[in-house]
Amino acid sequence: MTERLEIASVLLKIQGTLFLIAGLTALPFGIVEPSMRLEGLMTILLAVALYVLSRGVRRNRRWAMRSTKIVELLSLLGSILLAILPIGAVRGPVPLLTNILLPAAVILLIGLRKRKDAQVGVGAVTAA
Amino acid sequence: MYDVASEHSAALTVLLLLLPIWLAVRWLPRYQAASLLTRWAAWLMLATGLLHLALIPTHLPAEALTALLFLIDGLGFLVLSVAAFFTRWWRPVAGFWLSATILAYLLWVIAGWETPDQVGIACKLIELMALGLVMRLKVHSRHTWPRRAWRAVALPLMTSLTTISVFAGGLAHPDALHAHAGAVLQPVNFQATPEQTHAAQQLLAETRAALAPYQDPAVAIAAGYQRGSQSDADSLEHWSNKANAGVILDPARPQDLVYLRTPHGLVLTGAMFQMPRIGQWGPDPGGPLTQWHQHEGICFSPFGLEFAFATPFWTCPLGSISVTTPPMLHVWIVANPAGQFAADFDPRAARQLQKGASS
Numbered sequence: 001m002t003e004r005l006e007i008a009s010v011l012l013k014i015q016g017t018l019f020l021i022a023g024l025t026a027l028p029f030g031i032v033e034p035s036m037r038l039e040g041l042m043t044i045l046l047a048v049a050l051y052v053l054s055r056g057v058r059r060n061r062r063w064a065m066r067s068t069k070i071v072e073l074l075s076l077l078g079s080i081l082l083a084i085l086p087i088g089a090v091r092g093p094v095p096l097l098t099n100i101l102l103p104a105a106v107i108l109l110i111g112l113r114k115r116k117d118a119q120v121g122v123g124a125v126t127a128a
Numbered sequence: 129m130y131d132v133a134s135e136h137s138a139a140l141t142v143l144l145l146l147l148p149i150w151l152a153v154r155w156l157p158r159y160q161a162a163s164l165l166t167r168w169a170a171w172l173m174l175a176t177g178l179l180h181l182a183l184i185p186t187h188l189p190a191e192a193l194t195a196l197l198f199l200i201d202g203l204g205f206l207v208l209s210v211a212a213f214f215t216r217w218w219r220p221v222a223g224f225w226l227s228a229t230i231l232a233y234l235l236w237v238i239a240g241w242e243t244p245d246q247v248g249i250a251c252k253l254i255e256l257m258a259l260g261l262v263m264r265l266k267v268h269s270r271h272t273w274p275r276r277a278w279r280a281v282a283l284p285l286m287t288s289l290t291t292i293s294v295f296a297g298g299l300a301h302p303d304a305l306h307a308h309a310g311a312v313l314q315p316v317n318f319q320a321t322p323e324q325t326h327a328a329q330q331l332l333a334e335t336r337a338a339l340a341p342y343q344d345p346a347v348a349i350a351a352g353y354q355r356g357s358q359s360d361a362d363s364l365e366h367w368s369n370k371a372n373a374g375v376i377l378d379p380a381r382p383q384d385l386v387y388l389r390t391p392h393g394l395v396l397t398g399a400m401f402q403m404p405r406i407g408q409w410g411p412d413p414g415g416p417l418t419q420w421h422q423h424e425g426i427c428f429s430p431f432g433l434e435f436a437f438a439t440p441f442w443t444c445p446l447g448s449i450s451v452t453t454p455p456m457l458h459v460w461i462v463a464n465p466a467g468q469f470a471a472d473f474d475p476r477a478a479r480q481l482q483k484g485a486s487s
Contacts, residue, residue, distance in 0.1 A: 006165060009264075010264055011257065014287055018441050019446075021441075022427075022443040022444055022445050025295075025437060029435070033436070036434050039429060043445040086406070088453075093247065094246045094250050094253065095442035098441050
């Protein structure tokens with residue numbers, strides 16, 4: 001059960017680092033593009049939040065689990081929506097891995113953990 | 129910026145093998161007894177191992193050394209993915225093998241011996257995940273604080289190093305199909321034939337003649353062109369005509385007119401032709417002289433209509449979306465040191481025009 005959280009925590013850490021680099025990459029563009037400055041800083045904050053969530057998920061904290069699910073669901077839905085639009089947002093294996101499979105895996109790992117918990121609970125009641 | 133190299137795309141199909149392998153091994157007692165972390169690490173190593181082996185045939189004719197390294201690497205990953213279920217020693221070896229593979233790829237990219245493409249970058253992402261999992265497999269006897277601190281920062285550091293190195297390598301050594309950051313060029317022959325040179329000159333002359341009336345922006349507006357987004361970062365403006373959306377390389381009906389903002393008004397610098405769909409290369413009468421380009425992995429911010437580059441792992445800043453444009457061809461009707469059909473307008477030429485207009 002905790003192993004699922006351990007794996008989710010590792011994936012969150014990688015995702016956080018990818019966002020950190022995206023935020024830092026946007027900052028030089030922010031010299032001449034004001035909104036990129038803000039977006040870069042917001043992305044760095046998101047990366048820090050993902051690191052915190054990664055730690056919280058590994059320690060089985062309820063708030064971390066809930067927040068991670070919300071963040072990952074938003075990320076996944078946004079990516080799927082962009083993938084449907086004819087703008088070439090998801091082209092090739094890398095965006096598929098990063099923007100679709102990574103958040104989906106985190107949601108599944110955390111979601112499955114809850115389902116397993118429920119099954120263990122039902123099993124314990126039946127046994128009693 | 130990072131597409132799937134044609135010689136690499138076939139290798140991706142090898143991942144389909146993972147399904148029958150999973151169906152075969154999932155009932156084995158050894159597999160069922162293994163921890164979930166071990167299983168995930170093994171699957172990821174198997175995936176990257178198979179990808180490395182599948183890349184050998186396309187690299188063997190021209191890059192024998194790289195093909196040999198792929199063979200060693202791929203076999204190593206296959207052995208480790210099996211050893212994970214039978215041995216105790218596999219974990220440190222897998223950590224070393226994964227780190228060495230990632231670092232070797234970065235060396236190859238920075239040295240310019242390999243052009244980063246999506247298959248290579250996807251492999252690195254898989255290996256980073258596997259490395260993260262291998263590092264999380266607990267060794268209870270050694271829980272000193274420097275080890276714990278290292279375990280916390282090692283993966284982010286490795287991921288950052290990978291991203292930055294691929295970024296730097298790709299920008300420092302663009303291959304023939306990557307003229308500038310963010311653009312993928314149409315594959316063409318290296319040298320223009322006399323016929324192609326003549327055809328390119330003809331296209332330029334016809335475009336110049338057709339665009340002459342649009343020196344006056346009012347005429348462009350009357351013809352249906354609409355002023356596009358304006359950014360302080362770029363003094364070029366694209367004016368689009370939606371009625372020309374489906375037209376293919378007609379000098380009389382370009383999709384966009386490109387104006388330069390100067391202190392004394394707009395100066396028409398050229399036209400931009402655009403194909404209707406992503407990945408649909410246009411006719412190139414001038415061969416390498418009239419090469420179309422497609423912008424990939426560009427982070428577009430709807431707030432202020434601004435742009436940044438997506439990272440090699442295709443991530444954009446929060447609020448921006450990654451976009452790929454259909455192929456486009458610029459025809460510059462004013463002198464452009466970068467070339468009359470270049471993807472970019474030379475900034476020095478822009479400054480000269482702005483000075484000329486103000487004097």
